Amino acid sequence: MLAHSSFQNAPHHHAGAFLRNSETPSAFSPTPVQPVTFFPAGAEIYADGEFAEAIYQVEYGAVRVYRLLADGRRQISAFHLAGEIFGFEADRAHHFFAEAIVSTSLRRFRLAAGADISRDLLPLALRSLMRAQDHLLVLGRHTAIERVAAFLIDMAERQGESGHVDLPMSRTDIGDYLGLTIETVSRVFSRLKERKIIRLTNSRSVEILKWDALRQMGE
Amino acid sequence: MLAHSSFQNAPHHHAGAFLRNSETPSAFSPTPVQPVTFFPAGAEIYADGEFAEAIYQVEYGAVRVYRLLADGRRQISAFHLAGEIFGFEADRAHHFFAEAIVSTSLRRFRLAAGADISRDLLPLALRSLMRAQDHLLVLGRHTAIERVAAFLIDMAERQGESGHVDLPMSRTDIGDYLGLTIETVSRVFSRLKERKIIRLTNSRSVEILKWDALRQMGE
DNA sequence: CGAATAGTTGACCGATGTCAATGAAGGTGG
DNA sequence: CCACCTTCATTGACATCGGTCAACTATTCG
Numbered sequence: 197m198l199a200h201s202s203f204q205n206a207p208h209h210h211a212g213a214f215l216r217n218s219e220t221p222s223a224f225s226p227t228p229v230q231p232v233t234f235f236p237a238g239a240e241i242y243a244d245g246e247f248a249e250a251i252y253q254v255e256y257g258a259v260r261v262y263r264l265l266a267d268g269r270r271q272i273s274a275f276h277l278a279g280e281i282f283g284f285e286a287d288r289a290h291h292f293f294a295e296a297i298v299s300t301s302l303r304r305f306r307l308a309a310g311a312d313i314s315r316d317l318l319p320l321a322l323r324s325l326m327r328a329q330d331h332l333l334v335l336g337r338h339t340a341i342e343r344v345a346a347f348l349i350d351m352a353e354r355q356g357e358s359g360h361v362d363l364p365m366s367r368t369d370i371g372d373y374l375g376l377t378i379e380t381v382s383r384v385f386s387r388l389k390e391r392k393i394i395r396l397t398n399s400r401s402v403e404i405l406k407w408d409a410l411r412q413m414g415e
Numbered sequence: 416m417l418a419h420s421s422f423q424n425a426p427h428h429h430a431g432a433f434l435r436n437s438e439t440p441s442a443f444s445p446t447p448v449q450p451v452t453f454f455p456a457g458a459e460i461y462a463d464g465e466f467a468e469a470i471y472q473v474e475y476g477a478v479r480v481y482r483l484l485a486d487g488r489r490q491i492s493a494f495h496l497a498g499e500i501f502g503f504e505a506d507r508a509h510h511f512f513a514e515a516i517v518s519t520s521l522r523r524f525r526l527a528a529g530a531d532i533s534r535d536l537l538p539l540a541l542r543s544l545m546r547a548q549d550h551l552l553v554l555g556r557h558t559a560i561e562r563v564a565a566f567l568i569d570m571a572e573r574q575g576e577s578g579h580v581d582l583p584m585s586r587t588d589i590g591d592y593l594g595l596t597i598e599t600v601s602r603v604f605s606r607l608k609e610r611k612i613i614r615l616t617n618s619r620s621v622e623i624l625k626w627d628a629l630r631q632m633g634e
Numbered sequence: 635c636g637a638a639t640a641g642t643t644g645a646c647c648g649a650t651g652t653c654a655a656t657g658a659a660g661g662t663g664g
Numbered sequence: 665c666c667a668c669c670t671t672c673a674t675t676g677a678c679a680t681c682g683g684t685c686a687a688c689t690a691t692t693c694g
Contacts, residue, residue, distance in 0.1 A: 263552050265634060271555040273548050286541040291548075314537040321540040322505040328547035329492050329510075333482050335554035336490040336594035340682065367641060375555035380682055382642055399641060399691085415484060559650065586673060596651055601674055617659085618673060 230303045235296035242283070246290045250304045251283040251317075257300025258364035261292045262372065272373040274327065275365060277354055281320055298364045335375045338415075343374040344384040345414035348394065352404055361402040449522045454515035461502070465509045469523045470502040470536075476519025477583035480511045481591065491592040493546065494584060496573055500539055517583045554594045557634075562593040563603040564633035567613065571623055580621040 232255060235241060241252065241259065252259075259276040273292065276282045285291060307313060334346050347370065352361045363370070367378045367385075374381065388394045393410055395403040404410060451474060454460060460471065460478065471478075473495050480501060481491040492511065495501045504510060526532060553565050566589065571580045582589070586597045586604075593600065607613045612629055614622040623629060 263548075265552075265556060269556040271552040273551050284541065284544075286538070286545040291545070314533045318533040318537045318540060319505070321537060321544055322503065325503075325540055325544045325547060326505040326510065328544060328551060329482075331551055332492050332547060332554060333484075333490040335551060336591075337484060337488045372555075377683055378641080379643085379684080383682090386642070585671095597673080598652080598675085599650055602650090605674070 230305055232301055232303050235300045235302065237296060237298045237300075239296045239300075241294035241296060241302065242290050243293050244290055248283065248285045248288055248290045248307070250306050251281060251320075252294075253281045253303045253305065254278050255301035255303055257302075258297040259294055259300060259302075260297050260365065260369055260373075261294045263292055270372045271375070272369060273331070274324075275369075275373065277364075280354075282324075284317060284321055284324070297369065333415075340374075340376055340380050341384050341387065342413050342415070343376060344370075344381060344388070345410045347374055347414075348402060348404065349410055349414045359404045359407075361404065363400045363402060367399070449524055451520055451522050454519045454521065456515055456517045456519075458515045458519075460513035460515060460521065461509050462512050463509055467502065467504045467507050467509045467526075469525050470500060470539075471513075472500045472522040472524065473497050474520035474522055476521075477516040478513055478519060478521075479516050479584060479588055479592075480513045482511055489591045490594070491588060492550070493543075494588075494592065496583075499573075501543075503536060503540055503543070516588065552634075559593075559595055559599050560603050560606065561632050561634070562595060563589075563600060563607070564629045566593055566633075567621060567623065568629055568633045578623045578626075580623065582619045582621060586618070 235257070242248070244263070254276050256278050258278075259282065260272050261274045261276065261282060262270050262272040264270050274282065275297070283290075283294065334343050338346060348361060351363065352359070355361055365373075367381045370376075371378045371381045376384075385394070385396065388410075389396060391406075391409070393404075393406045395405055397403065454476070461467070463482070475497050477497075478495040478501065479491050480493045480495065481489050483489050493501065494516070502509075502513065553562050557565060567580060570582065571578070574580055584592075586600045589595075590597045590600045595603075604613070604615065607629075608615060610625075610628070612623075612625045614624055616622065
């Protein structure tokens with residue numbers, strides 16, 4: 197699956213990866229080398245209800261974190277790309293499912309009981325909170341095209357703003373992240389193509405042609 | 416405005432208020448008495464872009480925290496009731512507006528630069544994150560009636576689950592919190608009344624008659 | 635090469651939004 | 665204390681965006 201995607205071929209991120217996303221350089225750096233685990237596409241990283249014993253940093257690949265309703269409706273609360281850290285919870289249990297979207301490698305950081313980890317964790321938690329709050333605005337008050345625009349801008353910014361955006365996730369994933377159906381996502385992509393705002397090399401690879409138009413919609 | 420509401424007449428919460436919401440009792444307790452400020456209904460507590468120099472605990476009253484889009488669309492990201500703490504940000508600037516909904520008194524906690532405040536702040540930030548993530552599911556994947564049900568359950572649980580729920584906020588506020596219009600909120604309230612799931616003493620005071628039915632919808 | 639999976643597109647439907655009228659409640663000034 | 669006025673809430677009629685159902689196309693994998 198997705199053998200062409202740059203996500204699988206991305207350079208591995210080692211110690212310095214914490215510097216991405218402007219996270220504090222000191223975070224966790226004093227701890228010895230942490231174990232790295234590989235997950236094939238679709239593999240479960242953790243499940244709702246499990247004991248939350250570690251947090252994770254994406255070495256390469258991509259992760260989706262989501263909740264399910266009884267009737268199968270799914271809300272993806274976040275995607276995590278190379279360098280990003282996820283998996284902290286308010287209590288010691290997970291309240292989400294996390295899965296590898298593509299072949300993914302994760303570095304685990306155990307939550308040592310005694311250590312004063314809060315100094316390192318707080319900025320990460322606050323950043324995560326900020327992202328969730330940004331997403332609230334999108335889900336609560338944006339139209340379909342604005343949601344997709346905001347999503348593409350976000351993905352582009354997290355990939356270096358080169359104008360070329362890799363989408364490791366399916367249209368269904370995007371829909372479940374944006375509170376839309378797969379059909380609506382697809383139609384919005386088509387509308388953005390028509391208007392020459394984006395170009396699709398293939399369905400998982402987007403080129404942004406008109407940043408200003410996109411930003412105007414995505415706010 | 417709302418002179419009848421129990422929110423204005425609620426007993427003041429002093430030092431022990433941190434124990435509400437099962438927040439860590441140690442949080443901030445060693446610090447000397449903190450200044451308390453009064454805000455009349457509608458008063459601004461802080462604005463988007465301001466320097467974030469303190470966090471706040473509601474003594475009595477209620478607060479709405481929100482963002483605005485250029486065209487006036489508003490997303491309320493959270494309401495805060497007596498005992499609850501709000502106002503932390505990922506960086507040192509506010510990215511939201513905060514306003515008193517009714518007559519409100521707040522205790523300010525300055526964010527002392529040197530002090531190791533992260534130990535106290537982390538659990539609060541994580542709780543806030545959890546609430547934002549819960550809300551993401553509601554906005555992304557719930558219908559109008561499910562959103563209102565989830566909202567009422569949440570408000571009831573935060574007010575002691577007595578079955579009597581005070582709503583200090585307007586229908587417009589509720590709509591802007593749930594990603595709905597005021598008309599839809601009003602119609603859903605009417606539908607819940609018809610089905611005898613709730614009863615309205617007045618428009619700001621709800622009695623929950625069928626918890627199970629409400630929980631089933633609100634998940 | 636063929637089957638399975640993912641994505642796109644079209645026709646139609648329905649939930650929620652918009653616009654408008656009416657009703658209820660609270661605050662203010664006479 | 666009452667009457668008016670303003671604000672908030674409710675309700676109805678209609679419009680619209682996005683969802684549903686379905687057919688078709690493209691891509692990937694075996």
